[in-house]
Amino acid sequence: MAACATGLQPDSAVVVVGSCMTDLVSLTSHLPRIGETVHGHKFFIGFGGKGANQCVQAARLGAKTSIVCKVGKDSFGSDYIENLKQNDISTEFMYQTKDASTGAASIIVNNEGQNIIVIVAGANLLLNSDDLRKAADIISRAKVIICQLEISPATSLEALTMARKSGVKTLFNPAPATADLDAQFYTVSDIFCCNESEAEILTGLTISSPAAAGKAGLVLTERGCKMVIITLGAEGCVFVSAKEPGPKHVPTQKVIKPVDTTLP
Numbered sequence: 001m002a003a004c005a006t007g008l009q010p011d012s013a014v015v016v017v018g019s020c021m022t023d024l025v026s027l028t029s030h031l032p033r034i035g036e037t038v039h040g041h042k043f044f045i046g047f048g049g050k051g052a053n054q055c056v057q058a059a060r061l062g063a064k065t066s067i068v069c070k071v072g073k074d075s076f077g078s079d080y081i082e083n084l085k086q087n088d089i090s091t092e093f094m095y096q097t098k099d100a101s102t103g104a105a106s107i108i109v110n111n112e113g114q115n116i117i118v119i120v121a122g123a124n125l126l127l128n129s130d131d132l133r134k135a136a137d138i139i140s141r142a143k144v145i146i147c148q149l150e151i152s153p154a155t156s157l158e159a160l161t162m163a164r165k166s167g168v169k170t171l172f173n174p175a176p177a178t179a180d181l182d183a184q185f186y187t188v189s190d191i192f193c194c195n196e197s198e199a200e201i202l203t204g205l206t207i208s209s210p211a212a213a214g215k216a217g218l219v220l221t222e223r224g225c226k227m228v229i230i231t232l233g234a235e236g237c238v239f240v241s242a243k244e245p246g247p248k249h250v251p252t253q254k255v256i257k258p259v260d261t262t263l264p
């Protein structure tokens with residue numbers, strides 16, 4: 001791809017406005033009770049957060065990507081910036097703040113794979129309108145913008161609205177979902193992509209089959225998005241397009257040997 005006439009970097013095809021979280025993971029034989037100290041057998045630090053994860057995935061699929069996000073002015077924040085650079089993501093609009101710590105998830109996992117998790121969103125919640133304004137150029141020249149809900153919902157909504165005004169395709173992933181999602185999210189989303197439990201929270205319907213997911217997809221489409229995708233794990237996904245009649249089920253292949261993608 002040729003750089004544009006100004007000699008600046010070529011535009012990013014995919015811009016993610018979203019979260020970064022440092023995962024602090026301890027593996028132990030049993031989870032501690034209140035007041036109890038247990039010895040774990042392994043500890044590792046991982047780079048997580050729904051926004052950054054989606055951005056890294058897009059970069060690994062070959063897209064030129066930028067992230068707009070906020071971390072703390074701390075070692076976790078600086079390490080996170082380095083990590084995204086190593087993943088070929090533009091970090092020009094990755095901000096560091098002294099006012100909060102980098103988002104962190106403290107995770108304890110026992111031998112059965114059960115876990116307890118505390119998430120502190122920290123700096124993620126401080127990403128604001130001013131930050132978006134500074135990044136307005138890359139947002140308006142992107143092909144696709146992707147947002148989730150691990151930053152302040154008002155910031156996500158504003159980013160999607162900015163993109164929509166510039167004719168950029170908007171992809172919204174309402175994760176983690178809340179039943180009281182602002183209705184404007186539907187009307188600014190070209191693609192509204194959620195999983196089955198999120199679709200249940202948003203519609204109040206029970207999703208126990210692809211057919212039921214199709215019904216939920218129709219309900220969500222009627223709220224104003226151009227397309228709804230509901231992911232269904234082993235059942236693949238269902239999508240509903242506002243332009244075409246009826247939900248479509250896309251099955252997936254059976255995974256012979258599943259791996260835990262959260263372990264290094």
Ligand SMILES: *[C@@H]1O[C@H](CO)[C@@H](O)[C@H](O)[C@H]1NC(C)=O
Nearest residue numbers: 174175176177195196197198
């Ligand atoms: C759906 O996404 C939520 C995050 O919003 C996650 O906690 C949950 O485990 C996911 N559910 C399924 C069935 O994948």
